[in-house]
Amino acid sequence: MPETIRAGILGATGAVGQRFIQALENHPWFEITCLAASEKSAGKKYGKAANWRLESKMPDSVTGMEIVPVDPKKVDADVVFSALPSSFAKTVEAEFAKEGFVVASNASAFRMEKDVPLVVPEVNADHLGLIDVQQDKRGWDGYIVTNPNCSTIIMVPTLKPLMAFGLESVQVATMQAVSGAGYDGVASMAIMDNIIPYIGSEEEKMESEPLKLLGEFDGSEVVPADIKISASCNRVPVMDGHTEAIWAKMTDNPTPEQVRQAFLNFKPDLGDLPTEPEQVLIVRDEPDRPQPRLDRSMGKGMSITVGRIREGIRYMAMGHNTIRGAAGASVLNAELLHKMGKL
Template sequence: MINVGVLGATGAVGQRFVELLSDHPWFNLTTLAASERSAGKPYGKVVNWRLETPFPEKIAKLKVTAITPSAMKDVDLVFSALPAEIAQDVENTFADAGIAVCSNASSHRMEPNVPLVVPEVNPEHLGLIDVQRDAGRDGFIVTNPNCSTIMLVSALAPLRKFKFSDIRVATMQAISGAGFAGVAAMSIYDNIIPYIGKEEEKMETETLKIMGTLKGKKVVNAPFQVSASCHRVPVIDGHTMAVWVDIKEPVETVKKAYADYKPPIKGLPTQPAESVHLCAEEDRPQPRLDRMRGHGMTVSVGRVREGLRFVAMGHNTIRGAAGASVLNAELISKKKYL
């Protein structure tokens, strides 16, 4: 077993990490770190558990530590659910101290030597870990993308065999993507908010890096353009998006590509049986009905039409956040980077 910890363990994504790691077959959750006001107290006493799954009582008595490498010296890897402005320096400190960091924060995603990974899409980009180590770092940082970007690139992965140069996407994003207190009730009830700070820029840049090619010590961006428009809608969990891609192949050919799709990796505990599910129903996917497919790790695609147009949807705090980071860690372990 590999000893792991969670940074920011009391927040929305931190709680998802705890949920996914409490009974993990490869990882032993030994350390939970949070703010100074929680440090030294049992996790069960300081966390306001808000997930729909029962609180994992086995970790209730774990004492919360400070967010420092010295307080987590017995772990091999940490999962970061820290806000970006805090993660920037903290994650570097942990990596410099010889600890592997799997981060859900945006701070390091676009740095040239940091892998931005979705295992079913670009597992080879983990080669950038060697670039970090060659520069003298004992640990390393690996990031997963923004929650909406993960849904988009997962839905695009089966289409790589086709030629395209232009992608347009309009998202309908759940309120849980903004954290427990991220959107005021009076702002989102009976409403749609047509702006999410920096979300469009993340989709437009991260997608190109993820679907790019690792050449030597750097990633060459994918040769297409992404234009995104992002919206917050009154759905609790599950990001939905309408996607337009300038693919000329017939719809049936595209549907067959989805049906035949086999991810380049297998044998990871968190990986679902279907990374991408093609919905046959004309009114699917829907967040309430499809977000927990594959235990929340499957991206569902439907309404594939001429144009090419389709709808993609996935669980934003599982597939789009904590689950993605845990899957990255499993791939890192499988490839013997720890």
């Protein structure tokens, strides 16, 4: 395998695109060789076109890079990380895969396609077997791999260890940060001193995506998990970090201590992947944790913190929505693909 893999970012000027740049800065395996964005930004230097919103400084390595159009004939890369809007991604990501690119997508456009892997490496790495199915079916030289919705990805790693107890049903109420809607997504006068009890299509994603993620790959397709999920999604005035109240029903009726231990013992062996946190699930025993401001940066934003595990089983889960829930998830998928020799 090559020492350095050329990486492009599609939708590089947006919030998730900026997180991709942050995640790939000084990455040991990937080097950013191309930044692509809309026609409005194409031809400009990144430092001039992007309104940098992150707390860290814009990396010097990208400031002077010229933005190219989102076109496979203009992009110089082996793998592209997609932060494109779903409506645009449906067409564009397919064009890149046809042209031989590996597309690690954060967009929702292809997540539920039967031949496209929807992956959280710690949960269902074996679903990457769908890559061969996808290429055979579509005749593509490249392929698309997706990661789930930002709220789904906070919940599903906590459900995986509960499968051993015979997970039957899940109810979840989310308290989702405003950054999940993008910088211009929620007006300040709408969210300040307020909670918005509706996020378009979010509940549907949380009720469908986990069934694919927790399903079984039989060599040709994923058989969805037989779990009933009911979600209620809410936008709250928090900058970063989605918090979720989860109720899980299991046939074995485990105790809170058994569930706590299952969370602590959840340590999938992915090998040495640079973005993988030391502890996927962090358990806090304090009665008032997790909290976004205190816990969202655990594991450099890639760990999920759980707490308040009570009879029922009821517990809280919290994770960083634009790192673990977006850019970091795609980068981790690409790292696993590289380790498997698929880049």
